[in-house]
Amino acid sequence: MKRTVLFLSLPNENGHGTQKAQKDTKGTRNNVARHTFCASCGPFVPFVLLSRSRWAKLLFLIAVTISAAACNVFKSPPGRPPADSQELAPGEIIDFSVLYGKNCAGCHGENGRGGAAIGPGVPLYLAIADDATIRRVTADGVPGTAMAAFAQTSGGMLRKEQIDAIVTGMRTRWGNRNNPGSLNPPPHRAQAAGDAKRGEAVYTTFCSSCHGADGRGGKASSIVDGSFLALVSDQGLRTTVIVGRPDLGAPDWRNNVPDKPMSPEDVSDVVAWLVAQRSQFPGQPYASSKLTRSASAIARSLNREAQAR
């Protein structure tokens, strides 16, 4: 009878479990499966001596399977999860999509297209805002508004590397460099203080067709409401006037009046006028019993969210 012997051997001096032909109990020569096993498996390498029987192929396959399993066992001991299945601690995440999705999308919309707040992924925004601005706002927030500080150094949760990943990600995913090119838009930051008096006339020319004669609402909602103006910064108003809100149908600086783009002075002046409408003690007196702009805006965004679900 021919015998098959299955045993464990230490690797030979080459580091591999290869052995030469051996004799079976009857003294006839056997064919030996030569197989080179993975040298990183540790010293125990299963190996097979095979008789020239019809089981040879099958046994060879079994041996290969066992050795492969042994490799896995040595790589990842039982009970220890593979490295890639472990969740990262919040401070270790530097993937832009995850960082933006967890920290920003709730207000700024998926892919930066806008939501409760302006869309920082809108191409025009990325063209006028430089990296330093985006980094500063993200790190330190905008005081007095819903835009919180995200940097740990300013009381937020994100490390410097994570803020950098957000700024870089916004550029690489959504927009090229800070480069307005031939568009020639008004600068992101005002170069000089605006004139509120002149701004009133600018408002009438460029804004009243939608926001009403006095800003209290028309086709579009009120933009002089005390609660709205109390929660938005001067720069926030300026950014909106230049970039518009494409997600809400608000035009950018070029399209309030067909073929009549606003000049940089127009923008500064209309913002100065809006700022002059801000009351010192927002909420008092209760000027109107109508739904305020911010209340209706919140209701709209809640509706949109509900529909999106």
Ligand code: HEC
């Ligand atoms: C709770 C809502 C909220 C969250 C969350 C939020 N923001 Fe904002 N963000 C705002 C508001 C509101 C403004 C406008 C503030 C103002 O009036 O100037 C703003 C403004 C900005 C601006 C400046 C726009 C300008 O005028 O130039 C940038 C850039 C920005 N946010 C980036 C981010 C990033 C990046 C994150 C996530 C790390 C984030 N925001 C999270 C509400 C939010």
Ligand code: HEC
């Ligand atoms: C063609 C119509 C139209 C014109 C012209 C227009 N807007 Fe708007 N505006 C809108 C719409 C639509 C919205 C968003 C929905 C709403 O608030 O009713 C909006 C929203 C706004 C907002 C609020 C953005 C926010 O944070 O929710 C401000 C501020 C604003 N406009 C300022 C202006 C100013 C200043 C002008 C003139 C320079 C102007 N708009 C001209 C249609 C217009």
